[in-house]
Amino acid sequence: MSESQMIALISDGTLQTLYMTFVSVFFSYLLGLPLGVILVATGKDGIMPMPVFNNILGTIVNVVRSVPFLILMIALIPLSRFVVGTSIGSNAAIVSLVIAAVPFIGRMVESSLLEIDHGVIEAAQSMGASPMQIIFKVMIPEAVPSLITGAAIASTTILGYSAMAGAVGAGGLGALAIRFGYHRSEPLIMYITLIILVFMVQFIQFLGDYMARKCDHRK
Amino acid sequence: MGMQQSMIAIHRLKKTYISHGQEVTALQEINLEIPRGDIFGIIGMSGAGKSTLIRCMNLLERPTEGEIIIDGQDMTQLSDKELRQMRLSVGMIFQRFNLLMQSTVEKNVLFPLEITRTPKKEAKKRTMELLELVGLGDKAGAYPAQLSGGQMQRVAIARALAANPKVLLCDEATSALDPMTTTAILDLLKNINKQLGITIVVITHEMNVIRRICNQVAIIDQGVIAEQGPVGDIFTNPKTDAAKRLFRPNKPETSGSKKALRLIFAGQTIYEPVISGMIQACGVPVSIISADIEQMGDGIYGQTTIEIPEDKEAASRILDYLAEQGVTTEEVMASCQNHK
Numbered sequence: 088m089s090e091s092q093m094i095a096l097i098s099d100g101t102l103q104t105l106y107m108t109f110v111s112v113f114f115s116y117l118l119g120l121p122l123g124v125i126l127v128a129t130g131k132d133g134i135m136p137m138p139v140f141n142n143i144l145g146t147i148v149n150v151v152r153s154v155p156f157l158i159l160m161i162a163l164i165p166l167s168r169f170v171v172g173t174s175i176g177s178n179a180a181i182v183s184l185v186i187a188a189v190p191f192i193g194r195m196v197e198s199s200l201l202e203i204d205h206g207v208i209e210a211a212q213s214m215g216a217s218p219m220q221i222i223f224k225v226m227i228p229e230a231v232p233s234l235i236t237g238a239a240i241a242s243t244t245i246l247g248y249s250a251m252a253g254a255v256g257a258g259g260l261g262a263l264a265i266r267f268g269y270h271r272s273e274p275l276i277m278y279i280t281l282i283i284l285v286f287m288v289q290f291i292q293f294l295g296d297y298m299a300r301k302c303d304h305r306k
Numbered sequence: 307m308g309m310q311q312s313m314i315a316i317h318r319l320k321k322t323y324i325s326h327g328q329e330v331t332a333l334q335e336i337n338l339e340i341p342r343g344d345i346f347g348i349i350g351m352s353g354a355g356k357s358t359l360i361r362c363m364n365l366l367e368r369p370t371e372g373e374i375i376i377d378g379q380d381m382t383q384l385s386d387k388e389l390r391q392m393r394l395s396v397g398m399i400f401q402r403f404n405l406l407m408q409s410t411v412e413k414n415v416l417f418p419l420e421i422t423r424t425p426k427k428e429a430k431k432r433t434m435e436l437l438e439l440v441g442l443g444d445k446a447g448a449y450p451a452q453l454s455g456g457q458m459q460r461v462a463i464a465r466a467l468a469a470n471p472k473v474l475l476c477d478e479a480t481s482a483l484d485p486m487t488t489t490a491i492l493d494l495l496k497n498i499n500k501q502l503g504i505t506i507v508v509i510t511h512e513m514n515v516i517r518r519i520c521n522q523v524a525i526i527d528q529g530v531i532a533e534q535g536p537v538g539d540i541f542t543n544p545k546t547d548a549a550k551r552l553f554r555p556n557k558p559e560t561s562g563s564k565k566a567l568r569l570i571f572a573g574q575t576i577y578e579p580v581i582s583g584m585i586q587a588c589g590v591p592v593s594i595i596s597a598d599i600e601q602m603g604d605g606i607y608g609q610t611t612i613e614i615p616e617d618k619e620a621a622s623r624i625l626d627y628l629a630e631q632g633v634t635t636e637e638v639m640a641s642c643q644n645h646k
């Protein structure tokens with residue numbers, strides 16, 4: 088294989104991985120953030136306690152989270168086909184990635200929101216704030232640094248999942264590593280993809296930590 | 307006093323918590339009338355039910371039984387929406403300030419105005435006025451973490467006043483502050499009461515707080531109001547054990563074996579040389595065991611403990627003389643090593 092072919096393969100894989108990760112993180116948060124908020128708000132000490140609903144939701148979250156990602160991918164092939172019209176490629180993988188990540192992100196958001204001092208929420212209640220106002224003007228703004236830290240962890244996890252998705256036809260760096268490293272024993276490509284993945288994780292983590300620190304006004 | 311006059315009227319309030327399957331009665335039966343424009347103190351030992359009581363007033367805790375009537379409205383009968391509306395007129399400040407730590411001082415004070423959807427320009431103007439009122443005009447852009455405890459409580463006070471409340475509830479608002487800062491915050495509360503006519507309810511376990519700003523005080527003990535009345539009256543004449551424990555802490559007389567007499571000076575008597583007059587008039591020397599003077603609400607009160615002479619006849623002459631002079635007396639037990 089020529090050098091330019093190799094570069095083309097790798098840059099193409101990198102872009103695909105970035106695309107899968109970015110789009111998955113976006114849609115996962117679109118669903119996971121409200122899920123986390125609902126888990127907290129309807130909890131026993133929440134601002135709108137609904138114990139039965141909260142229990143059911145919590146159980147669903149736990150069940151989805153306990154299915155290993157690869158098995159979930161395979162189980163979701165029909166769904167992917169239905170949503171994006173195909174069961175292979177990056178878009179199909181995004182469907183599975185989002186479904187796997189939403190419960191995980193829901194729990195991350197939940198734990199960030201639970202870190203907020205309950206006294207601040209009470210103060211807002213004492214001022215006549217409605218549950219919606221408390222969510223949007225108190226809980227989320229107060230939890231921003233922790234939510235960013237959580238988003239960095241979630242993004243690196245989704246990045247890892249997307250590489251795994253390469254094993255079942257998702258494309259991207261994961262697929263390259265498996266195709267050349269495992270099946271065709273061209274270890275150089277595998278090592279390069281590994282280095283790029285490590286670099287991406289480092290970068291996301293660094294950016295997350297930096298932003299979380301930057302927007303935390305507690306000290 | 308009729309119900310119409312009271313800003314807050316509490317009738318047969320009861321609150322029980324369920325904790326680990328067990329019923330805990332925090333408030334047994336509270337009846338309380340808090341007059342309009344007053345600074346009303348509620349004092350009690352730890353666990354007496356103070357926080358529960360004040361949190362029931364704005365329904366942060368829902369009473370198990372009873373009525374909470376604020377400005378003629380029974381808070382327990384309101385729908386969620388009506389309750390939120392009503393809470394705008396009942397501000398609250400807390401021991402740990404409870405500010406939005408990720409928002410600037412200005413945003414914190416703006417918060418209640420955002421809730422009421424006050425137009426931006428007007429809200430901003432009001433915020434600056436309030437920050438001036440609490441002496442933090444130059445801190446609008448600071449974050450709470452950059453402020454001292456006293457400054458944070460000032461922000462909390464400005465925030466609590468933003469929606470123009472009729473009542474300000476203070477739950478141990480100075481307990482996390484040092485004595486100097488406490489005094490400054492109490493003076494600020496007194497000013498606010500005077501300038502804006504807001505009824506203030508102060509919950510505390512510190513006698514100094516009651517003495518410095520309250521006109522009336524209720525003593526809460528094990529979930530009931532043991533005693534209530536003007537601060538000066540309860541100081542001069544505490545009737546219940548709970549009141550005596552709070553108003554006469556650690557006085558040497560409480561543990562002694564020798565009979566002594568405590569004289570309470572209130573009003574004019576404090577400025578008169580009552581004891582030297584007594585010695586002259588009765589012709590008996592007495593030794594003084596302890597004496598002090600304290601500011602209480604709007605008045606100054608003094609108390610002096612003297613030894614009672616062995617001679618029965620001399621002792622009764624002293625009592626008669628003091629009664630004539632309008633000095634309240636009370637027999638106590640003093641320990642001997644406290645004099646000579």
Ligand SMILES: Nc1ncnc2c1ncn2[C@@H]1O[C@H](COP(=O)(O)OP(=O)(O)OP(=O)(O)O)[C@@H](O)[C@H]1O
Pocket residue numbers: 323324325330331332350351352353354355356357358359511
């Ligand atoms: N959420 C709760 N669950 C169960 N019991 C509670 C709860 N809150 C208060 N209690 C109990 O009710 C009683 C009164 O508590 P409260 O907090 O009102 O006392 P307090 O006078 O404010 O005391 P402190 O000075 O220590 O703050 C205590 O016995 C306490 O253990």
Ligand SMILES: [Mg+2]
Pocket residue numbers: 356357358478
């Ligand atoms: Mg308390």
